[in-house]
Amino acid sequence: MDSNEQTSYQCSECQAGHVTRRYITYFTWLGDQLVSVPNFPAWVCDICGRREYDHQAILWLNMLLNPEAGKPTSKPVRKAPTIRKQPTRLGDTKP
Ligand SMILES: [Zn+2]
Numbered sequence: 773m774d775s776n777e778q779t780s781y782q783c784s785e786c787q788a789g790h791v792t793r794r795y796i797t798y799f800t801w802l803g804d805q806l807v808s809v810p811n812f813p814a815w816v817c818d819i820c821g822r823r824e825y826d827h828q829a830i831l832w833l834n835m836l837l838n839p840e841a842g843k844p845t846s847k848p849v850r851k852a853p854t855i856r857k858q859p860t861r862l863g864d865t866k867p
Contacts, residue, residue: 789819798825802837809833 783789798812812833813826 783817783820783822785817785822786820789817789822791815791817791822791824793826796823798833800833800837807837 780790780792783791792815794814794816795811796814796816798809798814800807800809813829815824815826816822
């Protein structure tokens with residue numbers, strides 16, 4: 773196991789700050805719903821505040837939120853069966 777994992781690096785935005793791994797609350801829109809993900813791993817600069825989200829975490833999150841994720845796009849999309857509504861016949865009700 774490699775224990776020499778990089779925990780911080782120089783910020784590419786301001787060149788002065790250090791980007792460190794932090795856990796923040798990530799907000800994203802799912803359709804018209806705002807979804808908050810607590811303890812989301814992100815890389816945050818201590819000088820300019822530049823945020824970079826963990827690539828793996830983003831992939832994982834997209835997989836959770838997007839039901840189409842992981843499905844092959846080359847195949848034609850199967851249409852969902854049309855649900856036929858039974859007409860309500862009010863006149864049939866007998867006393
Ligand atoms: Zn910075």
